[in-house]
Amino acid sequence: MSVYDVIVVGGGPAGMTAALYALRNGKTVLIIEKEGFGGQITHSPRVENIPGFVSVSGNEFADKLFDQIIAQGAEFEIETVASVECDGDLRIVRTEEGTSHEGRTVILATGVKHRMLGLENEEDLVGEGISFCAVCDGDFYAGKTVCVAGGGNSALQEAILLAEKCEKVIMLQDLPKFTGEARLQDVLFAKDNVTSFTNVKITALRTEDETFKGVTIEDRADGTSQNIDCDGLFVAIGLIPENEGFKDLADLNAWGYFDSDEQCLTKTPGIFVAGDCRSKQIRQVTTAAADGAVAALAACRYLNQ
Ligand SMILES: Cc1cc2nc3c(=O)[nH]c(=O)nc-3n(C[C@H](O)[C@H](O)[C@H](O)COP(=O)(O)OP(=O)(O)OC[C@H]3O[C@@H](n4cnc5c(N)ncnc54)[C@H](O)[C@@H]3O)c2cc1C
Numbered sequence: 268m269s270v271y272d273v274i275v276v277g278g279g280p281a282g283m284t285a286a287l288y289a290l291r292n293g294k295t296v297l298i299i300e301k302e303g304f305g306g307q308i309t310h311s312p313r314v315e316n317i318p319g320f321v322s323v324s325g326n327e328f329a330d331k332l333f334d335q336i337i338a339q340g341a342e343f344e345i346e347t348v349a350s351v352e353c354d355g356d357l358r359i360v361r362t363e364e365g366t367s368h369e370g371r372t373v374i375l376a377t378g379v380k381h382r383m384l385g386l387e388n389e390e391d392l393v394g395e396g397i398s399f400c401a402v403c404d405g406d407f408y409a410g411k412t413v414c415v416a417g418g419g420n421s422a423l424q425e426a427i428l429l430a431e432k433c434e435k436v437i438m439l440q441d442l443p444k445f446t447g448e449a450r451l452q453d454v455l456f457a458k459d460n461v462t463s464f465t466n467v468k469i470t471a472l473r474t475e476d477e478t479f480k481g482v483t484i485e486d487r488a489d490g491t492s493q494n495i496d497c498d499g500l501f502v503a504i505g506l507i508p509e510n511e512g513f514k515d516l517a518d519l520n521a522w523g524y525f526d527s528d529e530q531c532l533t534k535t536p537g538i539f540v541a542g543d544c545r546s547k548q549i550r551q552v553t554t555a556a557a558d559g560a561v562a563a564l565a566a567c568r569y570l571n572q
Pocket of ligand 1: 346
């Protein structure tokens with residue numbers, strides 16, 4: 268079995284950029300992805316904030332990045348990494364499929380999953396009416412009506428951004444009160460194009476000819492239902508990092524993110540983290556790619572010691 272200089276776990280923008288930087292530094296790289304290369308951005312049909320691209324589909328961007336790392340010599344596997352063990356200077360990556368791979372360093376770039384509402388046709392509508400990111404997709408709803416599901420800080424922040432662009436923003440909170448900071452609530456609800464429903468459950472996503480048209484909500488107190496027409500639904504009910512399996516190697520913060528700073532280092536020599544999976548303020552393609560570069564260069568320095 269060959270021993271790779273760098274094994275990257277996760278083939279999103281962070282992982283693929285890490286691979287690119289390690290390869291450009293003359294290192295051998297294996298990148299392991301459990302679903303499809305590209306990560307979350309492949310759910311976006313139109314991305315307009317990646318430098319150098321006026322507009323690009325998430326899939327096209329992911330394909331270009333994948334082609335770039337393959338052209339540089341990356342090896343890849345479609346497998347799910349279950350654990351990473353340290354054996355002296357070796358890092359052994361074991362997969363759910365029963366295979367194992369050996370490397371001298373490992374970069375964990377496992378990303379996040381957005382918590383979903385759990386409704387029928389929700390997956391199909393992601394990028395086609397359902398969004399998770401006002402910074403990314405808010406412009407597509409300029410002058411339109413949108414709903415925001417959630418009531419914590421993320422939902423309030425998303426809604427504040429959307430209220431600057433959209434004709435109307437309707438907050439849908441499933442608890443009796445908004446739980447985000449009072450300061451954010453003050454800013455949001457001072458806007459005259461923002462209305463809200465509390466203690467409501469979204470029970471259906473309504474479509475016509477496969478086009479998203481709005482939601483049905485149910486009042487948790489009296490069980491009554493009503494339809495709300497809107498052009499988009501921003502779901503901000505939490506992110507789920509998938510880092511539990513690696514917590515012996517890299518500390519997790521209270522929300523399950525790798526507790527690492529801008530250096531992308533962990534408490535374990537030879538293990539680095541990059542992208543949305545680590546604790547950070549801004550989760551975007553640009554910041555994921557930046558982490559990938561930082562983590563790869565840190566891994567190269569470690570290897571060159
Ligand atoms: C609908 C949508 C639209 C967006 N629009 C924009 C936008 O317009 N502009 C922008 O900048 N950002 C946008 N984002 C955010 C952007 O996609 C993320 O910030 C970025 O993809 C993070 O990259 P990442 O590599 O850190 O993580 P991810 O993209 O989450 O990639 C992580 C990868 O790791 C894999 N993985 C996880 N665990 C394992 C394991 N155990 N074994 C193997 N593989 C594993 C996952 O399958 C995934 O492919 C959007 C996100 C969504 C969901």
